[in-house]
Amino acid sequence: MKKILNLEKIPIKRNFFYQDTNKVAKDILGKLLIRETSQNMFLGRIVETEAYRGYDDPASHAFRGKTKRNEIMFGKPGVLYVYFTYGNHYCLNIVTEKKGIAAAVLIRSIEPIQGIDKMKKNRGTDDLKKIANGPGKLTKEFQITLNEIGLDVTKKSSYIKIYETNKSEEFKIIQTTRIGIRFAKEFPWRFYIQDNPYVSKK
């Protein structure tokens, strides 16, 4: 017996990603991340993010200027920036701010909503709370690798998209410091939904 899900999905406009990266990181909480192909459908609610800005943020990959890896951060807002780290994990970001300005929002945690059986398989666990409560976990669950770099989440034809929904419950947002960085540890550029059980860390 499966519960019928009837979330309203409202396409997001590119304008949203032109804004300041911290505003995008905050306002994207509660929105829906979806991967939809003929094979699979994964749907989750974004519950934890971090902002990274190349121009004033020593923790950003783009702080020292453009390189082959980070050049997509300088490009069009609303497209995916994915990087590989620690020899093991991929991390998913969405580019923000206008072209020429390097900035992106790291999606750290997702609350699984739909496609959960396959999500569990991808992650090798039945524990719902551990499926996507971390940046490396959610990319494994959503099967996101470097192949997804440059996908435009505002485009209809894209198989990874962001939707707004008016069915989201009310929530409070906590703003705090980012995780796992060496520089700019004191910048309060991490955001998460208060008391949400799918957030990676309090």
Place this chain on the structure above:
DNA sequence: ACAGCGATTGACT
């Protein structure tokens, strides 16, 4: 060419 290390995770004490 090469040394150092990372926007992490999972296993272990």
Place this chain on the structure above:
DNA sequence: GTCAATCGCTGTA
């Protein structure tokens, strides 16, 4: 709480 895994990117030469 601690720590190893693992490899591509980056800065320096």
